[in-house]
Amino acid sequence: MNRALLSAAIFVGLALGIGGYTFAYARGYSYLTNDPAACANCHIMQDHFDAWTRSSHHAVAVCNDCHTPPGFVPKYMIKARNGFWHSFYFTTGRYPDPLRITPVNHEVTEQACRHCHEALTYAIDPARSDAGPRGLQCTSCHNEVGHIE
Numbered sequence: 001m002n003r004a005l006l007s008a009a010i011f012v013g014l015a016l017g018i019g020g021y022t023f024a025y026a027r028g029y030s031y032l033t034n035d036p037a038a039c040a041n042c043h044i045m046q047d048h049f050d051a052w053t054r055s056s057h058h059a060v061a062v063c064n065d066c067h068t069p070p071g072f073v074p075k076y077m078i079k080a081r082n083g084f085w086h087s088f089y090f091t092t093g094r095y096p097d098p099l100r101i102t103p104v105n106h107e108v109t110e111q112a113c114r115h116c117h118e119a120l121t122y123a124i125d126p127a128r129s130d131a132g133p134r135g136l137q138c139t140s141c142h143n144e145v146g147h148i149e
Helices: 003-025 028-032 036-041 043-053 063-067 072-092 103-116 118-124
Strands: none
Touching: 003 028, 028 036, 028 072, 036 043, 036 063, 063 072, 063 103, 072 103, 103 118
């Protein structure tokens, strides 16, 4: 076996080993489910999980209903993106405190609100109606609905 191939094999083996260990240690498999408790695997998320258990949405929605888009591929693309960055920031300790939703995730949540509450949001959705104000967002007024503080 030539030296370059051996080096590549060692690198791939280390990456898979470290990645597999990290996935198992961080309970990465739990993020493939719809179980809201998975979101509280990281201690920084415990307050958000506890706030969700006190919210009106606790009885009708889990984390994925509001924080991932519909459809298998879009859902797991967002979960993979978020999982990578969450693990990066939590591992390095370089996350904002308090946590803030990213613009991409905010848009996913906004669309989830509009989907579930379509009968109410139709009048304010400029994409569907000319009746509503431009740029109005559900979370501007209802920012604690899913996570009562």
